[in-house]
Amino acid sequence: MRFHRKKKEIMEADLTPMIDMTFQLIAFFMIIINFSEVDRAEEIMLPTSRIAKPPEVLPDYRVILNLNEDGSLIFDGQRVERIEFIGSLLRREVSAAARVRVKPGDVSVIIRGHQETPTGLVQRLMAKCQEHELESFSLRVKEER
C-alpha cells in the first residue's frame, strides 16, 4: 500500500483586527476609569434629586466628607468614628489648601451624607468645618433621571 506524504503547511491567522479591537477596548477603559474612588464610600446611600445638577466648574480645592448613618465619617479612605475627631484632619486640609493659595472660605466641602442620617449630624459636621473657617458646602445627592 502506498502512502502519500502530505506537505507540511504553516497555518497563520491574521491577528491584526483582533489587536486593533483589543487596543480600542483598552483605550476605552483607560478613559472611563475612575481614580477618585478613594473619595467615595460605596456603603453610603445618597438621597436622590431630579433638580440638582453636577457642578459645571470644579472647585480649586475640595474636601469630600462621607457621613454614615451612625455618625462615623470616611475621609480620604480613613474611618473617623465621631464628628468631633475630625478637627486634626480638617486642619491638615486647610494647611494643604493654603499651600496652593486657596483661602479656607474658598475650599469646597462636599458632604456625602447617607439618606437616613439624622440631619442634626450633618449640621454638626458643618459647624465643625466652620470652626476651621470652612464655609462653602455642597450637599451631594444622586442624580435621578
Add this chain to the structure above:
Amino acid sequence: MKFRKGIQKAQDIRLNMTAMIDIVFQLLVFFIMTFKITAMEADFNVRMPLASEQVARPDEVLPTVIRVNLRAGGDRHIAGVDVDNEIQSMTFDQSDMFQRLTEFVERTLAREGDASTAPEVEVEFTIAEALRYKYTVMAMEAVSGKVLPDGTTKRLIEKIKFRSPN
C-alpha cells in the same frame, strides 16, 4: 558599471507578537475587572458664612428671607413644614407638603418681581435634628426648582442657608 544579476529574493520579516498580545490581554482584563458603573452625582450648594461683626450699610438692600422649619414626627419621618416669608406664615402637613412649599416659594418670587430690580430672596432652613436627611434634601429640592411637564427645570432659589443648631 556592473549591476548584480538577478532579483534579490524578498525576505519575509516576521515579528513575534506573542509577548505583546499577552500584555495587552492582561491590561484588558485589569480594566474590565476594575470597571464599575456609578450613578452620576450632583450638588446642592449651601453657604454658611461665619458670623462677622460687620454692620450692614444703611443703603444696603437686605434680601427677603423665607424661613422654612422642618418638623420631625414618629420614626424620624417628616411631620410638617412651617414657612414664613415676613408677610405670611403657613403650615403644610399633608402628603403634598413639598409641592405646596414650591408653590409658596413661587408666589414669594412673583411678589418680589424682576430679579434684577428686586432684592434677592434666600431660604433659611431650621431643621429638627432627628429628621432623616433625605427629607432635608427633598425640602431643598422643593425650594431650588421644579421639573416642568416638558421635562425642563425651572430654577427658583439658589441661596440656601442652614440655621446653626443651638
